Amino acid sequence: MASLLKKLFGRGEPRVATINPLGVQITVDGSQTLLEAALAQGIAFPHSCxxxxxxxCKCRLTEGRVSAITDFGYTLSRxxxxxxxxxxxxxxxxxxxxIEIENPGADLPAPEVFAGRIIRTDDLTHDIKAVTLGLDRPIDFVAGQYADITAPGLPARSYSFATAPERGGRQEISFFIRKVPGGQFTEKLFAGALAGAEVSVSGPHGTFHLRPGEAPIVCIAGGSGLAPLLSLLQHARKNRVRRRCVMLFGARTQADLYKVEQIEEIARDWLPSLRFVPVLSHEPAESGWAGLRGLVTDHIAxxxxxxxxxxxxxxxxGPPGMIDAAIAELTRLGVPLPAIHYDKFTDAGTGKR
Ligand SMILES: Cc1cc2nc3c(=O)[nH]c(=O)nc-3n(C[C@H](O)[C@H](O)[C@H](O)COP(=O)(O)OP(=O)(O)OC[C@H]3O[C@@H](n4cnc5c(N)ncnc54)[C@H](O)[C@@H]3O)c2cc1C
Ligand code: FES
Structure with missing residues (x-):
């Protein structure tokens, strides 16, 4: 019986993970996750939450078998x-x-915890605010990354930096935050209950950033998902990155478009070319909008x-549904999966509704 169980469940088999392209091997204790084992053995394994x-912490399993504690499908696409x-x-x-991990191609700063205060909120649309925080000291981040903000009595929430980083770090940081109906943090923020609030900020986090090289780039933003892409484009322009770029921005109506002038200004200076394509999904037919209509992902091709x-x-x-649809469309069009990078703006209800 014991040997049958051993055969079925693999108890006693050495759990060894070879991590490429590093070419290192680690042992994994039965009570550990692959990430925990890698970090405990000194591997700089990309991770955040x-x-x-x-x-x-996404990586590709090329040999062997793992089991999932929570379904990988909540976060990874089909x-x-x-x-x-x-x-x-x-x-x-x-x-x-x-397994194979990606070489992130950039030195990502180590996260730290900062004391911060909400010093300003500005309406960008009826349900998106630019929120500016002052910190106790400058934070160093890479364009595209995010921070976790914890307001008094609330759970931590992740928000992507909306401005480009500065040499020496930024002591004033901004985020674009969309109101989520029923959401713990955003309902309070939009009710004005967090004006001037002391918050704790942990970051920077995440591996979303512009990969090096000369490849042309396609950016796709939905709603407040514009924040990290604006940070990335501003930073790339400042550093005279010369790559062809297409920037699609999906919103519901003209009233939901924001920062358009700023994107158009970046596009004017961008070399060799940046094509900006706003797409509206719910714009009234009689409005006179001459741009594209429908889902942003319908216009990628x-x-x-x-x-x-x-x-x-x-x-x-942007929202998980848009990201999944965009991955499906980009791969259908021949963009290689390892060349597709994203942050899904998941919330406490993702996968449960
Ligand atoms: C890496 C990353 C970056 C992000 N960047 C941004 C950004 O730049 N801008 C931005 O606006 N957002 C961003 N987000 C999303 C953000 O972190 C928050 O999730 C979002 O603001 C909602 O927070 P909340 O506390 O208001 O809502 P939550 O309290 O998280 O609730 C969200 C929704 O889920 C529902 N819900 C909660 N629990 C359950 C349950 N058990 N079952 C069913 N429904 C439930 C709530 O009623 C509500 O409708 C990002 C997320 C991630 C992961
Ligand atoms: S670290 Fe694994 S999904 Fe965030």
Whole structure:
């Protein structure tokens, strides 16, 4: 009986993970996740939330078997699951495995905890505010990353930096925050109950940032997902990055578009070219809007030049449904899965509603 159980459940098999392209091997204790074991053995394994929601610890299982503590499918797309991607923070190792992690191509600053205060909120649309915080000292981050904000009596919530980083760090930081009906943090924020509030800020977190190289880029933003992409584009322009760029921005109506002038200004200076494409899903037919209508993901194919789609890198932020649809469309068009980078703006209700 004992040997049958051992055979079935693999008890006693050495749990060893080979991590490529580092070419290192680690042992994984039965009570640990793959991420916990890697960090305990000194591997700089990309990670952030550790609870299966951010996707930073995504890696590709090339040999062996793991089991998922929480379903990888809440965070990873169908295409990623089919290609063998797993979340190391949610993976328990069965026997010997081999995984591949991405070389992030940038030195990401180590997260720290800061004392902060909400010093200003400005309406961008009827349900998105620019929220500015003052910190006790400058924070160093890479364009595209996010911070976790904890207000008194509330759970921590993640928000992406909306401005480009500065040499020496930024002591005043901004975020674009969308009101989520029934949401603990955003309902209070929009009711004005957090004006001047002392908050704790932990960051920077996440691995979403512009990868090096000369590949053309396609950016896709939905709602407040514009924040990290604006940070990324501002930073790239400041650093004279010269890559062809297409920027799609999905919103419901003209009233939900914001920062358009700023994007158009970036587009004017951008070399060799930045094409900005706003797409409205619920704009009244009689409004006179001459731009594109429908879901932003329905317009990717017509916007990406045929012939060199496989050369593109994809950068996307926004609601989980938009990200999943965009990954499906980009991969259908031939953009390689490892060249697609995103932050899904998941919330406490994601996967439960
Ligand atoms: C990496 C990352 C970056 C992000 N960046 C941004 C950003 O830049 N801007 C931005 O606006 N947002 C961003 N988000 C989302 C943000 O972190 C919050 O999730 C969002 O603001 C909602 O927070 P909340 O406390 O108001 O709502 P929550 O309290 O999280 O509730 C959200 C919704 O879920 C419902 N809900 C809660 N629990 C359950 C349950 N058990 N079952 C069913 N429904 C439930 C609530 O009623 C509500 O409708 C980001 C998220 C991630 C992961
Ligand atoms: S660290 Fe694993 S999903 Fe966030």
């Amino acid at each position: 550790t609870v299966g929601t951010c996707g930073s 295409q990623e699951l089919e290609a063998g991607y797993i979340l190391a923070c949610q993976a328990q190792v069965k026997g010997a495995i081999t 017509a916007t990406l030049p045929e012939g060199d789609r496989a050369e593109f890198q994809g950068y996307m932020c």
